[in-house]
Amino acid sequence: MIKTPICDMLNIEYPIFQGGMAWVANAKLAAAVSNAGGLGIIAAMNSNGEQLRAEIQKCKKLTDKPFGVNVMLMSPFADEAAKVVIEENISVVTTGAGNPSKYMKDWTQAGIKVIPVVPSTAMAKLVERVGASAVIAEGGESGGHIGEITTMALVPQVVSAVSIPVIAAGGIGDGRGVAAAFMLGAVGVQLGTRFLVADECSIHETYKEKVLKAKDIDTITTGKRLGHPVRSIKTPFSRRMFKCEYDANVSDEELEQMGVGSLRKAALDGDLENGSFLAGQIAGMVTKRQSCREIITEIFDEAEAELKGALKWVK
Numbered sequence: 001m002i003k004t005p006i007c008d009m010l011n012i013e014y015p016i017f018q019g020g021m022a023w024v025a026n027a028k029l030a031a032a033v034s035n036a037g038g039l040g041i042i043a044a045m046n047s048n049g050e051q052l053r054a055e056i057q058k059c060k061k062l063t064d065k066p067f068g069v070n071v072m073l074m075s076p077f078a079d080e081a082a083k084v085v086i087e088e089n090i091s092v093v094t095t096g097a098g099n100p101s102k103y104m105k106d107w108t109q110a111g112i113k114v115i116p117v118v119p120s121t122a123m124a125k126l127v128e129r130v131g132a133s134a135v136i137a138e139g140g141e142s143g144g145h146i147g148e149i150t151t152m153a154l155v156p157q158v159v160s161a162v163s164i165p166v167i168a169a170g171g172i173g174d175g176r177g178v179a180a181a182f183m184l185g186a187v188g189v190q191l192g193t194r195f196l197v198a199d200e201c202s203i204h205e206t207y208k209e210k211v212l213k214a215k216d217i218d219t220i221t222t223g224k225r226l227g228h229p230v231r232s233i234k235t236p237f238s239r240r241m242f243k244c245e246y247d248a249n250v251s252d253e254e255l256e257q258m259g260v261g262s263l264r265k266a267a268l269d270g271d272l273e274n275g276s277f278l279a280g281q282i283a284g285m286v287t288k289r290q291s292c293r294e295i296i297t298e299i300f301d302e303a304e305a306e307l308k309g310a311l312k313w314v315k
Contacts, residue, residue, distance in 0.1 A: 020070020073098030119147025175302020206270030
């Protein structure tokens, strides 16, 4: 069985996090991942404090295992979320879309393990200085908001840059990806796209079908012009967004407005014309529906087999 320092740090069975995906990572999914031995994560997204509290309390009823909350730092309710995770005695907080320094002192004093998502070595060093327990080095292969550097290039550089544990994310969907992440120096992985088709994931059936039918070239990146690129599955909406991005007659404000509410329309309504179906490049490898427990055990059985055979080329 694979066990790494992150398992001991967070009291989890398998070194795997479920990504804090907005409109996807709710109490039901997070609890299922935690009950299966991983770290389930609730997405605070743009929820206000009381909405987040309700989701946390729902998760507590579904699992007695550790779970975390992802705080999106660009949210207008980030201050409220920062207080709620303390009040609800959350053991792990992951962060994205910004610099968490503002909240680090209060969180660490409350005993929270803070594990920010970082797209670069500079950000990894910064969050280590202010008290992060670990970092999630996320490459541009991932779904949702992405950075420029690929996972293969980013992870080993972050591992060399910091002394805290590194979790690899982006483009990981099976045991081979997990084994590769360990070889790059990571002590765990974070997966998002694979969990989109989990039995316990509540997204619209159309969303799940888009992931299951995706091929290797079926994702697209939009939003580079706006400074916050996003990876999603190719749909009428994402193709229209991409075309408008290179149209000088479309203003930045109009382009921003096009994306407002698009993820909710995908996740809740399955709206292909107006919804943004966020998914990573690994979508082409996701071909079957499984429970969270089946996903996790299969991935780590595969990873263990790959690692045991890793010396076959060494003479």
